[in-house]
Amino acid sequence: MARLNPEDYKLEFFKENGFLRKKCKIGKEDFWTLNQEFDTCQDAPDTEYWFNKISSINGLSVREAREKFINFFEKNGHTPIKPRPVVARWREDLYLTIASIVDFQPHVTSGLVPPPANPLVISQPSIRLEDIDNVGLTIGRHLTTFEMAAHHAFNYPDKKIYWKEETVRYAYEFFTKELKIPGDLLVFKESWWEGGGNAGPCFEVTVGGLELATLVFMMYKVENGKYTELPLKIVDTGYGVERMAWFTQKTPTAFKAIFGDALDKYRKILGVKEPPEKILWEAFKAAGRLEPEDPKSVKEFYERISRNTGYNYDEIKSYMELDARLYSLLDHSRTISLMLGDGIVPSNTGEGYLARLVIRRALKQLRFIRDDVSLSDLVEIQIKLWGKDFNQLIDNQNYIIDVIIDEEKKFKETLNRGIKLTLKTLKSGNINLEDLVKFYDSYGIPPEIIADEAKKKGVNIEIPINFYSIIASRHKAPTSVRKIEEKSKLPEDIISWAKGFKSTNLLFHQNPYAKSLTAKLLGKKGKYFILDSTLFYPTGGGQINDLGKVDICGKEYRIVDVEKVDDVVVHVADREIEEQCEDVYEEIDWIRRYRLMRHHTGTHLLMGALRRVLGDHVWQAGAEKTPEKGRLDITHYKLPSKEELREIERLANKVIDERRPINYLYMNRTEAENKYGFRLYQGGVPMTPTIRIIDIENWDTQACFGTHLNNTGEIGGLKITKVEKIQDGIVRFEYVAGTRVAEEMEKQENRIEEIEKVLESKQGEEVIRAKALKDENNELNNRIKAYRKLWEEQIGYTINSAPIINNIRVAFIEFPENDISYAREFLKKITYKNEDLLLGLLIKNNDKTFVEMAAGGKVRIDLGEISKKISNKLSGSGGGKGSYASLVINKSVKSEDLLNIVKEIL
Structure with missing residues (x-):
């Protein structure tokens, strides 16, 4: 750490007023x-x-x-x-x-x-x-x-x-x-x-x-x-x-x-009594010198309070630890309210990860105080307390509460999964800090839960006092600065070369409907060249580049890529350019460009509809626009319902029918942020004093570099084709616009025709035929279950009469089905009930015999070794370990043959 000269801290103010250093x-x-x-x-x-x-x-x-x-x-x-x-x-x-x-x-x-x-x-x-x-x-x-x-x-x-x-x-x-x-x-x-x-x-x-x-x-x-x-x-x-x-x-x-009173409400709801006043005041005096990450300092803190109040150490420790959990719940629930109120969606990445970190730490504290209280009830108190100061808490109250209820549910599921995972991991050895971090990052399992389960197994796990601080520090910022533009595909020497030219005149912004023009050639290097003006849109902002052709000295070149280096547009031809002419004729692939414009404008249109139906917490998490379709990833905590999707499409197409004007604005950054807020920055934050803004009148406003239409009517129509949850907290929408809607419908028609052929149904009767097949399939499944039940009962008699070798009942039975998954399920169930049983099921398939073996808990034999010995005798292959093994024998084998081999082995 640097320090200035001490003289730099001497102020006239101190001198005038008689301050001492x-x-x-x-x-x-x-x-x-x-x-x-x-x-x-x-x-x-x-x-x-x-x-x-x-x-x-x-x-x-x-x-x-x-x-x-x-x-x-x-x-x-x-x-x-x-x-x-x-x-x-x-x-x-x-x-x-x-x-x-x-x-x-x-x-x-x-x-x-x-x-x-x-x-x-x-x-x-x-x-x-x-x-x-x-x-x-x-x-x-x-x-x-x-x-x-x-x-x-x-x-x-x-x-x-x-x-x-x-x-x-x-x-x-x-x-x-x-x-x-x-x-x-x-x-x-x-x-x-x-x-x-x-x-x-x-x-x-x-x-x-x-x-x-x-x-x-x-x-x-x-x-x-x-x-x-x-x-x-x-x-x-x-x-x-x-x-x-x-x-x-x-x-x-x-x-x-x-x-204030919210503290008293928390005490009442959670059943936490206020410590005696003299304990609180002694804690007040000692807290300034407390180093909470140092166990020795914490111990001395409790000892001082005990010594100066007359309460024994254990009483003080109990009071202070319980109150600390209560205070952290107060603090965390306010933080959660503000995070969610400003539109964060809990997830496993980015700011969503940090929101989930606070929520889960609050849920952990709640679990240790009183696990029958909902965190959402505590957060609701915070919304009422701070709603006057921060309007977004009141405006987004329903979203905040819904998300917390959803997160509580996920947390309980995580605990159940985590306990199983912990027990499995404990068998393989000790758990260190990095393991704890991995369990939390990958599975959301709090370290305290792992420690509790380990303790039951006689294993002690040390959890760092500052565990959650370590996690927060690792995730406080992106590992690398998020970029607005995609990484350039240009070679480094071309990037350096391009930086020597003046800014390109971007005619695709001035007139996105222009299809051709003549521009001046400023420079060329191999297949790369730079013009004074261009209609070709460079890759960026989630929109791919234009394609087309140019005429240089009477020779035609195809444009295969367009990239931007700062404010200079670099065109990439299909081959090296040999000629040097002043004028270059440009012509873009208009049909392709127009589809891109429809899909890009459709993205903004869809964003407006998504916010109105799903809520203000919706933010863009990624986007791509191609001639074939548009893709928009948004922050949202669950998959939208069918009703919500219908309403999103209805609103989007209503705005298309209204032919709302689309305004292109260039505004001072401060003025733009004051007028439109930070929702401008859906696709990134441009580092320019002036921002280009695309404004769909009274619908959606974003800072955007892409090419757009003049009014929403030109989009022609919008159809959502696919919706999926690509990760926790992120939902992906794929959609088509304009003439692509008709093309997509043709695909669906072809699929329906294919289904008709498979179902052997007439047009319009596909659903009736499918329902009939489903009913028929359900009836067959019920019959199979009944037959399996009868078969399992009969097998029970066979197992009871199976020979006992060295205190192990051994049975090999021919399995009547080819369903290996059912065979394994049956083996697991039957050996769980019969701990002294070694059971093998034979599944015949053409000239091969598949054998699945399992053993009960009292059978102390490695079935993997048994499997190897059987394979050696019968020229088979297979493997396994412990209480389960499987093998394949390349001929038909009888159950008696396998029983005799195992008898010999045992």
Whole structure:
């Protein structure tokens, strides 16, 4: 970690007001204070909590603390900005909004676009899961969701707003005048901040052991350990709204200050009694110095509370562990509400994985407290509590509750599956951390469940205290930055060559209906060439490139590929271009292009219908448009019903009939986001200050590079041809538009004709004939079951009279069917009931004999070895292990022959 020269922390503000610069006797950090007696920086863990004894304004709720902060900075010339969602839709490299500065990365912080206001003030709900295991035990120091109130100033080389002096002065005035904290108890601790490739000095504002704010001065870019000064210098502050509420309410835990009556409701529903007040206050004092990931520190925490309250250690441990689970449920259920309210769909990937992580950790805590309570009931309390602050919770309440009920069901199924898998794995050896991570990632099995099952088998498994934090850290961001455009298929030398040309004039945007034109040849290299203007659409945005032909010096070339390098379009011909002419005639394959336009516009049309029928949580998770069909992958937690699919199609085709206009807009990014929100970014986030927007009037609006129609009527019609769940939380739709609908119907007609032939039915009578065959098949199956039952009864007599060799009953029986799966099922059932039985079933098939063998639990013989010895004697082949084996003999064999061989072996 780099540090600036200590002189860079010396401010005129400190000098004017008589602040002293001191060094913390414990942590050795430098800090500024008006208090001559302070010898520590007043921050945990160097100082235990004592802010409950510090005077301040009384009892601010979270909402009141937020409003007081915003009002103060608005009065001081800052424009209030609406907070963004907790899922960072505008970022390609991050799933969740972890701080207020994330709202302005990378587009504002890189200088690409101006901020929405300068200076500005915001209170941004943020989610950080890296410390999820610590939530609860530290009584409020750790939260997965918190509001970061912040004021930001963006200082350009030609326009300074304000910097260190003003930022520190604002903090001092806010805390002393608005929160009424004595100025001599405020401490400004010198520190250094780094994150996201940027860095800068900062002050941490602490009082009574609690850090209330961090004041960062982002001024460096960090690359390969080197610090380069940025032209754009940013004031990046963060004030803890929940901490301000806790500080002013003077409650022993932050959870009481944040959640108020909701905490009491949780206690009543879950049957968790409040610990005695003196235990809570002793925990309050000790919590600042608690290192929750260190077992020794946790033990000392319990011992101190026990020593100072008179309760024995086990009582304290029981109280604190149960309350920690309760607090984490309060915290997690709020986080879940915000995640789902902003449209996250739980899944096994991306932000959906993180939502499921929080849900399952909450369900795990609930299971240990009271497993007959539904998590959805607890989340509903949070929706009512925070709905006024975050409207999306009320708007999406039905979705939130439905998803949690669905996730609870999946969790119970996971536990049942997990117990079986755990028992199987325990047989093969020990389970380490990576095994636990794999079980959780692949199967969703919490490590505590594995540990419980292992304990029953006498195996002890150590679970890291920070297990869920480890998981969250591994999944907090994409492993590589998500790309808007597909990876270029061009060779590296061609990409480098193309970067030397000026931007191509994109005529497919100016007039997507143009079929041909004459352009200027700017350069060629082998079969690659670049024009000043082009009608050929390059692969990108889920739409494949145009095909067609060009005429160069009187010679015709087929265009086999079109790619984009930055703003330059590279055309790929079917062979090397030898001629050099100024003018080139272009002609695209219009029928192919028009089908692509129909399918691409159809994708936007379908997205609008999906959101209206399935809900606002629907987001694009992938798309592809070809001349043959369109494909759209969306986030959704279950397969749509037949009724929902009909309604989706009905709405889409209704909009087609309405011939709604399709508008092509070019807008400033900030203006576009303010007007349309982040739903613009369905297919990715373009790194441009101006965004091209495709707007289907009053239906769907997206940032999009593709080619589109002028009105919805031109789509002609839309038919969904296939719907499937491709992974948990992702549903795939395939569809056709325009004339492809008729072609698809022709395929269906041909299938029906084929079915007619197979069923030997007349046209229109296929269903009647199929039902008759089904009834006939059901009757045959019932007869087979009856015959099998009779056969099994007869076999029972044979087994009872089977010879006993070395305490093993041995029987070989000719099986009357060719159904090997039924044979195996029967073997499993009969040997389970008869533990001393070795049974073989012979299945004759032409000149071959298939033998399936199984043994009961008391038969201590490896049937794999028996199978090998039989194979050697009868020139067969086969294998097995333990209590099951199978073999194939290339001739007809009698059951008596096999019985005699096994007798000899035994």
